[in-house]
Amino acid sequence: EAGVAQSPRYKIIEKRQSVAFWCNPISGHATLYWYQQILGQGPKLLIQFQNNGVVDDSQLPKDRFSAERLKGVDSTLKIQPAKLEDSAVYLCASRDQAGGKLFFGSGTQLSVL
Amino acid sequence: GENVEQHPSTLSVQEGDSAVIKCTYSDSASNYFPWYKQELGKRPQLIIDIRSNVGEKKDQRIAVTLNKTAKHFSLHITETQPEDSAVYFCAAQIGTYKYIFGTGTRLKVLA
Numbered sequence: 001e002a003g004v005a006q007s008p009r010y011k012i013i014e015k016r017q018s019v020a021f022w023c024n025p026i027s028g029h030a031t032l033y034w035y036q037q038i039l040g041q042g043p044k045l046l047i048q049f050q051n052n053g054v055v056d057d058s059q060l061p062k063d064r065f066s067a068e069r070l071k072g073v074d075s076t077l078k079i080q081p082a083k084l085e086d087s088a089v090y091l092c093a094s095r096d097q098a099g100g101k102l103f104f105g106s107g108t109q110l111s112v113l
Numbered sequence: 114g115e116n117v118e119q120h121p122s123t124l125s126v127q128e129g130d131s132a133v134i135k136c137t138y139s140d141s142a143s144n145y146f147p148w149y150k151q152e153l154g155k156r157p158q159l160i161i162d163i164r165s166n167v168g169e170k171k172d173q174r175i176a177v178t179l180n181k182t183a184k185h186f187s188l189h190i191t192e193t194q195p196e197d198s199a200v201y202f203c204a205a206q207i208g209t210y211k212y213i214f215g216t217g218t219r220l221k222v223l224a
Contacts, residue, residue, distance in 0.1 A: 031210050033212070035214075040217070041216060041217065042117075042119070042202050042214035042215050042216045042217050043157070043202070043214045044214070045211065045212070045213070048209075048210070048211060050209070050210075055209055055210075055211075056208075056209075056211055091156070091157070095210055100145055100206070100210070101147065101159055101162065102147065102159065102204075102212055103159070104149075104156040104157045104158075105156060106155070106156050107156060
């Protein structure tokens with residue numbers, strides 16, 4: 001079974017620039033998550049999708065972050081404009097419907113200079 | 114609010130000894146509690162999980178215990194090996210498949 005795919009693996013940008021991350025979940029997983037993991041901390045939920053609808057985006061800084069999952073499969077997360085404090089690893093995860101297990105992608109490590 | 118506390122933040126043990134990591138959750142409706150292992154630069158990997166209708170679950174050298182009354186759950190690793198060195202995260206599922214993670218425990222197994 002293929003895992004959760006994410007790209008790019010690394011990204012370096014300057015503050016105030018924009019950046020986008022892409023995620024393709026495991027086939028058949030209806031629930032998709034974006035997490036932000038700052039160095040030394042646990043993953044923090046940014047947004048949760050069920051198919052193409054948003055279930056929870058209460059922790060998403062909506063003035064600069066946006067995410068979409070238009071066809072209910074792959075998803076993109078965008079930051080515009082980026083701030084220094086956005087430097088983190090952005091993890092995508094999808095949920096196995098039957099067992100409830102969460103599977104993570106390899107993440108995108110973002111450095112904002 | 115929704116919260117998962119995890120202790121200790123760092124843990125050093127001698128190879129062959131046991132390690133215990135503890136978590137406390139706030140939402141009494143939580144019913145699923147996974148544990149993840151994250152090696153440096155890699156993705157979190159699920160190592161064991163437990164549901165609220167079970168008090169204990171074991172898989173070879175790792176086990177998880179759950180006390181629903183106290184809203185505590187713990188990860189136990191026996192006969193630790195150097196390859197167990199990593200950061201471990203607990204999590205609790207709340208609401209509609211929302212997962213809240215603890216702050217992580219950096220485990221070092223000293224050879």
